[in-house]
Amino acid sequence: MSIVDDMNRKEHFRTSVWPTPFHPRTSALNTLNEWHRWKDYTTADAFFDEALEYAAIRNACAVFDLTPMTKHRITGPDAPAFLNRLITRDVSKIGAGRVGYCVWCDDNGQVIDDGTIFHLREGGYRLCSQERQLDWLTRSAHGFDIEMTEETHEVAALALQGPTSCAVLKAIGCTGAENMKPFDIAYFPFAGDELMVSRTGFTGDLGYELWIDPPRALALWDALFEKGANHGIRPMGTHALEVARIEAGFIQAQVDFLPADQAIMLDRSRSPFELDLGRLVDFSKPNFNGRRALLAEKERGSRFRFVRLDVEGNKPARSAYIYNRPKNGDVVGTVTSAEWSPSAKANIAFASMHMPWGRPGDELYAEIYYQRELKWSRVMARCRVAEGAFWDPPRKRATPAADF
Amino acid sequence: MTDRNRIVIIGAGHNGLVCAAYLAKAGRQVVVLEAASQVGGAAATRELAKGFRVSGCAHVCYQLDGGIARELALNSHGLKWAREGLKTVALAGAGEHLVLDGSRAESPALPDADRTAYADYHARMRSFARVLGKQHHRIPPRIGGGGRSDLMTAAALGLDIRRLGRDSMREFLRIAGINIFDVLEELFESPLLKGALAFDAVLGTNLGPRSNNSVLALLHRLSGDAQGGLSLPEGGMGSVSEALAAAARAAGATIRVNSPVARITMEGDRVSGVELEDGEQVPAGTIVSNADPAQTLLRLLGARHLETGFVHRIRHIRSKGMAAKLHLALEAMPTIARLAPELAGERLVIAPDPGYIEQAFDAAKYGQCSPEPALEVTFPSVYDRTLAPAGKHVLSAIVLYAPFDPRASDATARQELLDRALAVLERAAPGIRRQVIASELLLPADIEREFRITGGHWHHGELALDQLLMLRPVPGAAQYAMPVNGLWLCGAGCHPGGGVMGAAGRNAAHAMLAQEKAA
Numbered sequence: 001m002s003i004v005d006d007m008n009r010k011e012h013f014r015t016s017v018w019p020t021p022f023h024p025r026t027s028a029l030n031t032l033n034e035w036h037r038w039k040d041y042t043t044a045d046a047f048f049d050e051a052l053e054y055a056a057i058r059n060a061c062a063v064f065d066l067t068p069m070t071k072h073r074i075t076g077p078d079a080p081a082f083l084n085r086l087i088t089r090d091v092s093k094i095g096a097g098r099v100g101y102c103v104w105c106d107d108n109g110q111v112i113d114d115g116t117i118f119h120l121r122e123g124g125y126r127l128c129s130q131e132r133q134l135d136w137l138t139r140s141a142h143g144f145d146i147e148m149t150e151e152t153h154e155v156a157a158l159a160l161q162g163p164t165s166c167a168v169l170k171a172i173g174c175t176g177a178e179n180m181k182p183f184d185i186a187y188f189p190f191a192g193d194e195l196m197v198s199r200t201g202f203t204g205d206l207g208y209e210l211w212i213d214p215p216r217a218l219a220l221w222d223a224l225f226e227k228g229a230n231h232g233i234r235p236m237g238t239h240a241l242e243v244a245r246i247e248a249g250f251i252q253a254q255v256d257f258l259p260a261d262q263a264i265m266l267d268r269s270r271s272p273f274e275l276d277l278g279r280l281v282d283f284s285k286p287n288f289n290g291r292r293a294l295l296a297e298k299e300r301g302s303r304f305r306f307v308r309l310d311v312e313g314n315k316p317a318r319s320a321y322i323y324n325r326p327k328n329g330d331v332v333g334t335v336t337s338a339e340w341s342p343s344a345k346a347n348i349a350f351a352s353m354h355m356p357w358g359r360p361g362d363e364l365y366a367e368i369y370y371q372r373e374l375k376w377s378r379v380m381a382r383c384r385v386a387e388g389a390f391w392d393p394p395r396k397r398a399t400p401a402a403d404f
Numbered sequence: 405m406t407d408r409n410r411i412v413i414i415g416a417g418h419n420g421l422v423c424a425a426y427l428a429k430a431g432r433q434v435v436v437l438e439a440a441s442q443v444g445g446a447a448a449t450r451e452l453a454k455g456f457r458v459s460g461c462a463h464v465c466y467q468l469d470g471g472i473a474r475e476l477a478l479n480s481h482g483l484k485w486a487r488e489g490l491k492t493v494a495l496a497g498a499g500e501h502l503v504l505d506g507s508r509a510e511s512p513a514l515p516d517a518d519r520t521a522y523a524d525y526h527a528r529m530r531s532f533a534r535v536l537g538k539q540h541h542r543i544p545p546r547i548g549g550g551g552r553s554d555l556m557t558a559a560a561l562g563l564d565i566r567r568l569g570r571d572s573m574r575e576f577l578r579i580a581g582i583n584i585f586d587v588l589e590e591l592f593e594s595p596l597l598k599g600a601l602a603f604d605a606v607l608g609t610n611l612g613p614r615s616n617n618s619v620l621a622l623l624h625r626l627s628g629d630a631q632g633g634l635s636l637p638e639g640g641m642g643s644v645s646e647a648l649a650a651a652a653r654a655a656g657a658t659i660r661v662n663s664p665v666a667r668i669t670m671e672g673d674r675v676s677g678v679e680l681e682d683g684e685q686v687p688a689g690t691i692v693s694n695a696d697p698a699q700t701l702l703r704l705l706g707a708r709h710l711e712t713g714f715v716h717r718i719r720h721i722r723s724k725g726m727a728a729k730l731h732l733a734l735e736a737m738p739t740i741a742r743l744a745p746e747l748a749g750e751r752l753v754i755a756p757d758p759g760y761i762e763q764a765f766d767a768a769k770y771g772q773c774s775p776e777p778a779l780e781v782t783f784p785s786v787y788d789r790t791l792a793p794a795g796k797h798v799l800s801a802i803v804l805y806a807p808f809d810p811r812a813s814d815a816t817a818r819q820e821l822l823d824r825a826l827a828v829l830e831r832a833a834p835g836i837r838r839q840v841i842a843s844e845l846l847l848p849a850d851i852e853r854e855f856r857i858t859g860g861h862w863h864h865g866e867l868a869l870d871q872l873l874m875l876r877p878v879p880g881a882a883q884y885a886m887p888v889n890g891l892w893l894c895g896a897g898c899h900p901g902g903g904v905m906g907a908a909g910r911n912a913a914h915a916m917l918a919q920e921k922a923a
Contacts, residue, residue, distance in 0.1 A: 078708075085708055107713035107880075107887075139716045143707025286673040289711045292887060 017042055020067040021156040021217035025225075029235050036238070039132065039152075041068035046237035051342075053240035057203050058343050060232025061162030063224060064241055066209065067217075070115075070132055071155055074125045076146035083117060083125060085288050086140050088272055088281045096122045099183040099200050103272050103280055104136075105290030109297060110260035110269035112136060113253050114277075116200060118185060126151070130253040136261065140289070156217035160224065161207030161244070163395060163404035164231035169197065169208060170403075171227035172220075177208070178400035191219045199401075202241060204248020206395045206402075246339045246348060249308060249389030251275060256306075256336040256350055270352070271297055274304040307358040308390070309335070309366070309383040311347040316340055317366040317381065322351055326365050326380045332357035335366060344390040349383070360385050407687035409433055412678055413694060414665050414704065415856075415895070417445030420694030421648035421659075422909030423894040425476050427692075428655035430917055435686065436657060437678065439664035439856060442642065443649045445694070446855045446862060447904045449642030453842035455793040456733040459641040461846075461855060461862065463729075463782060463800040464490065464751065467903035468644065469540070470629035472910055476651040483637060483647035486788035490634035491750040493743065494600035495832050501743055502596050503750075514594055521591045525601075532576050533626035535564045540628065540900040540907040543915050544874040544882040561873070580620055581869055585613040585758050595757035603755040603778055604632075607802060608862045608902075610726045612765030613758040617868040624867045628905055634751055636784050640791060644904060668693075668705045674889035678704075690890045692912060696857055696864035697721060697877040697897040705888065714887055717878035721871065721897070725848035725860035726768055728806035730779075730825050732799040733792070733842040737783065738833040749786030754779040754828055761804065768805035772812075773821040777828060778804040796841070801825065808848040808859055818845050863902030864895055873899055884912040885919065892916060 018041050020026070026044055034045040043065065047053060056062040074082065083091040087102040094100040096119050103114045115129035127133070134150050141148060160168060169177040174188040180199045188195045193216055201207035212220050225233055245252065253259050256275070263269040271294060272281050281294055311317045317338040323329035333353035341348045349366065357364070364383040369376055395402060411427055413420045416438035428434045442448055446461035473483070494502040502511040509522040539561060545554035565573055579587050584605035588598040602613040605622035612618075626632040637643040649659055666681045668691055677687035693700035697718055701707075707715045740748050755761050755778040764774035780802040785792040792798050803825045810817035822845040829836050848860030857864060865871050874882045877897045884892050894912035896902035 081708060086712075107711040136712065140712040142715055142719065143702065286670065287709050287711075289713075291673070292711075 016040065018153075020065050021214040022065045022067065022158070022221055024218060025221045026065055026235065034237065038068045038238070039070065043068060044235070044237040046239045047235045050237070050239045053234055053236040054243050054342065056232060056234035057162045057205060057236060057240060057244050059163065060234065061160055061165040061168055061207075061228065062234045062236035062240065063221075064159040064161065064236050066157045066159050067155070068152070069157065070129045071150075071152045071157075072127045072133065072137060073149040073151045074127060074146055075123065076144075078144040078146050079123060079125055082141060082144040082146045083127070084285060085144075086137070087117070088288055088290065088294070090282045090285055091117060094119045096120075097185045099185060099198050101280070103275070103277055105272065105294070106260045107289060107293065108260070108269075109271045109290035109293030110263070111257055111272055111275060111277075112260045114251065118198065120185065120196075131259050154214070156212050156214045156220075158210045158220065158224070159201050159203075159207065160210060161201045161203040161205055163206055163402075164228075164233075165207050166401035167403040168224060168228040168231050168233060171231070172223040178402075180208075180401070181399045182397055190223075191216045195220065202248070202250055203244040204250070204389060204391050204396060205244070205393065206398075243339050243341070244391075246337050246350065247341045247343055247389070247391035251306070251350065252337070256352075267303065270304060270306070271302060273297060273302045274306060274352070276306040301355065303355055305353045305355055305358040307333075307351050307353055308386045308388075309349040309351050309364070310386045310390075311338070311349050311366050311368075311383050312381040313368075313379065314340060314347055315368045315370045315379060315381070316347065317349045317368045317383075320349070320366040320368050322353065322357075322383065323365045323367060323380070324357060324363070326382075329365065332364070341390050346390060347381075348386075348390050358385055360387065407677065408689035410435060410688040411690045411692060412437060412686055412688040413692045413894070414678065414700070415439070415445060415694030416443035416645070416649065416659055416661070417694045417895060418447045418645055418648055418904050418906055419895045419909035419912075420445075420692070421645060421652050422472055422476070422906040423692055423694070423913045424657040424659070425648065425652035425655050426910055426913035427916065428652055428657040430913070434652070434657040435688070436652065436659040437663040437665055437680070437686065438659065438661045441662050443659060443661065444642050444645030446851075446857065447641040447645045449640030452731050452798060452844060453733045456796070456798050456842065457640060457791045458731045458798045458800050459784070461729060461851060462641050462904050463784070463802070465635045465637055465641065465644060465904055466625070466630050466632060467628040467905040468630065469906045469910070471541070472906040476648065478644075478647040478651060481647040481650035481654065483643060484639075486636045486638040486784070487749075488633070488635045490636065490782075491747070492600060492634075492753055493747055493750050494596050494753050494755070495740070495743070496596050497756045497831070502594070502600065503747065504600060509597060511594075511596070514597065518592050518594050518597055522597065525591055528572070528575070529623065529626055530631050531568065531572065532580075533623045533631065535568065535576065536623050536900075537627035537629075538564050539873060540905070541911065543884070543911055544876070544899045546883055547874055547879060558874075580623070581616055582619055583614050583616050584618040584622060585762070587619055588613075588758060599755040599757040599760060600753045602758040602761055603753050603780070603804075606761060606765070606804065607780060608725075608727050610722065610724055610861070610866055612762045612769075614762055615765075617866075620869060620872070621867045624872075624901060625903065627900075628903065628907075636782070636787055638788050638790060640784065640788070641904065648906070665704060668700075668891065670705075670709055670888075675891050690892065690916070692892040692894050692916070694895045694909070696723065696895060697893060698723065698858040699856060700893060701886065705891065709888055711887065714878070714881070717880075721877055722866040722868070723859035723861040723864060723897075724808040725851060725857075725862060726765075726805040726807065727862065728803040728821055728848065729846040729851070730799070730801040730803050730822070731844040732840050734797045734799060734836070735839040735841055736795060737786070737797045738836040738839055740833050749783050752779075752781040752832070754781065754832055764805050768807045771807045771810055773807065773810065773817050773824065774805050775824060777821065777825050779825065779828060781829070801829075803845070806847050808852075810847070814847060814849050818847055818850075821845055821847070862896070864897035865901075867901050872901065876901065884915040
């Protein structure tokens with residue numbers, strides 16, 4: 001497997017944190033000089049102002065460097081069969097040139113990670129994930145005639161998200177990009193080579209992800225910022241993205257669930273049903289990792305329920321316990337993600353509830369601690385179980401995409 | 405009979421035959437498919453040269469389950485013993501040999517302290533082995549299953565250990581996981597005695613005397629009704645299998661030889677039958693495999709029908725055999741130096757001290773045949789005249805150690821180990837080389853090929869703490885049912901492991917019938 005050569009060539013042991021191919025540009029733009037480490041790549045928390053970066057996502061467009069996202073290329077005659085055994089949904093329904101959101105489980109039906117499968121061209125796939133997956137994928141490959149390459153470092157990637165994103169794409173030469181439907185993949189000539197574009201993203205808005213060879217990464221960045229200047233283009237860091245993804249209702253590994261392969265205590269991991277992802281489980285497939293356990297769970301009932309909450313007040317309910325009564329109640333759940341949503345003008349949260357709590361109409365209270373001038377206060381904020389995402393504009397789906 | 409009701413058993417090894425007999429007795433429609441031209445698998449008798457026959461793999465019976473023999477009436481199905489209660493003779497390189505007969509160790513050269521210590525050791529190891537033996541008929545508990553019967557079985561194991569009494573329990577727990585070398589060093593003086601006892605602990609395993617788990621492997625050998633007592637069936641080990649096959653047929657099972665299974669077929673999420681190598685389809689609602697776990701699950705079924713974690717565990721079962729099998733056709737009965745002729749037909753062990761075995765093991769660990777192999781030698785024709793022409797004899801020996809994947813080619817390693825084994829034999833029985841009419845040595849790789857056992861390991865997987873009881877073959881699948889609807893295992897790869905015992909086959913049949921009842 002080429003990952004070994006890869007590792008050797010990269011000499012990981014000399015440099016434990018890597019710059020992405022866009023680093024010359026992102027570092028120049030990062031006036032706050034705020035960085036963190038994302039899967040061993042240097043990643044910006046924020047560039048100039050979190051709130052304005054977020055505002056760019058919802059009102060113009062913003063660019064996010066997602067090169068560190070784990071990517072595997074999977075090809076070979078058994079690639080569809082391999083993926084179908086790996087993930088819980090039916091990969092044969094993801095046609096060539098399409099992307100599908102998916103989760104994969106261990107034998108106990110507990111979610112290892114979620115991600116996206118790109119059916120690039122007939123029979124060739126890219127699996128994108130939050131966590132490193134080489135170990136699990138290699139184990140899973142036994143008995144399948146596939147070739148698998150860890151290509152995280154070989155593919156530079158940017159997310160271009162927001163209402164003016166399509167206009168910017170067209171401006172850099174992606175003629176016809178407006179006709180791409182959500183989850184479509186298209187290829188456009190760029191800088192003497194090919195630029196792959198997918199209509200995907202983590203913001204719940206009109207947006208695209210752009211995939212290119214690292215040597216052309218800077219040319220792509222420069223083209224976007226030159227042509228995008230009149231469309232309000234801005235760089236964004238992970239803080240702005242975090243607000244957008246919670247508004248959009250997207251969960252994240254390590255935050256909203258613990259990857260099953262990292263969980264030690266039995267009740268720390270979650271099944272797809274316990275993450276409100278039951279729609280991704282297709283029992284009509286005769287075999288996939290976790291199928292037997294998930295069938296048993298269907299029969300027996302789940303332990304947890306994943307809910308989106310609308311919390312009273314304006315204090316984000318970060319890490320709050322959820323009670324079933326305002327006083328002397330029982331802890332019936334825990335908040336996993338929480339933010340003030342500027343677009344929904346709501347105090348929103350995700351929570352993992354013990355069954356049977358979290359039904360629509362349940363009376364729930366979040367125990368929120370907050371600090372003002374170093375003085376701690378506590379509030380029991382009433383919560384309403386919300387149906388669907390907090391941010392779901394028609395422009396997310398509209399095809400052809402408008403210019404705005 | 406409808407296809408759905410048919411039960412196909414893959415492999416007519418002794419466990420497959422036992423399973424077939426019990427299922428047929430319970431009124432099920434059973435078809436046993438055997439790849440070879442005769443039943444028995446590794447418990448079969450083969451022709452070595454014209455007029456000479458020998459047990460092909462297993463050659464001494466020491467674990468056959470008494471309950472199974474009774475319930476299946478093996479005596480009335482033709483099983484006869486040529487000799488029961490074989491003694492063990494530890495051959496000394498020079499000086500006096502040592503005879504082990506039950507709890508007695510006899511040799512003029514043996515210190516008195518050793519004689520007493522051996523009687524104690526004999527009794528104690530057998531009392532420990534009985535704890536293991538009691539588990540043989542129980543279906544291992546499912547870990548984390550939380551079922552009532554699982555808890556009861558787990559509690560019963562704990563209780564059996566506790567019932568040894570406080571001191572014995574402590575001793576059992578102290579030595580069960582350690583190595584035989586240390587235990588023998590604590591107890592005995594005589595290198596010859598220690599060598600013979602260490603030999604029993606590593607026979608058929610991938611262990612040396614200093615490897616941990618060797619005490620456990622010994623306890624496994626001593627477990628079961630015979631408690632380590634050695635017998636020779638008349639007509640070789642194949643007679644045990646023939647009797648089991650006769651019992652299964654009498655109960656209504658069909659047994660087809662020359663029918664190698666190419667793969668297990670699936671329909672949706674359950675088995676639908678098997679396909680033979682000649683393309684014939686045999687539909688069935690239930691498949692029971694007597695083949696080893698890796699052979700069954702990875703080759704006959706295929707990883708794609710299983711889940712990743714389970715496949716990973718199956719792939720990591722330790723099952724590399726290290727024992728070779730030697731067969732000689734002899735012009736006449738050889739003379740064993742310094743041994744009374746009436747003892748020559750007993751079980752002869754050539755392992756003069758534990759260090760000798762350890763050095764033999766060291767070479768094999770690194771891919772070489774032992775320069776000075778340790779041997780278990782029998783001349784079954786002494787007690788069983790059906791095996792050789794009048795006046796002539798056969799030798800059947802286990803040769804330790806032969807690597808599963810030798811650095812040299814298999815052909816080179818085979819010749820090398822044959823020469824070395826003959827050199828060791830020549831020292832013990834001068835002139836034996838000139839008496840050889842025909843010879844055959846099976847390396848673990850040959851055993852894998854011929855008997856279709858992954859790794860050529862007799863026990864379908866090492867007998868070790870992490871591969872026994874509820875961990876055999878792998879955690880989560882120790883109850884004979886595999887995680888595919890309608891697929892079961894019944895071979896030595898399951899609890900309680902190898903040795904021509906039959907308990908795995910019977911337990912599997914009972915587990916299937918119990919599940920049917922529950923459904």
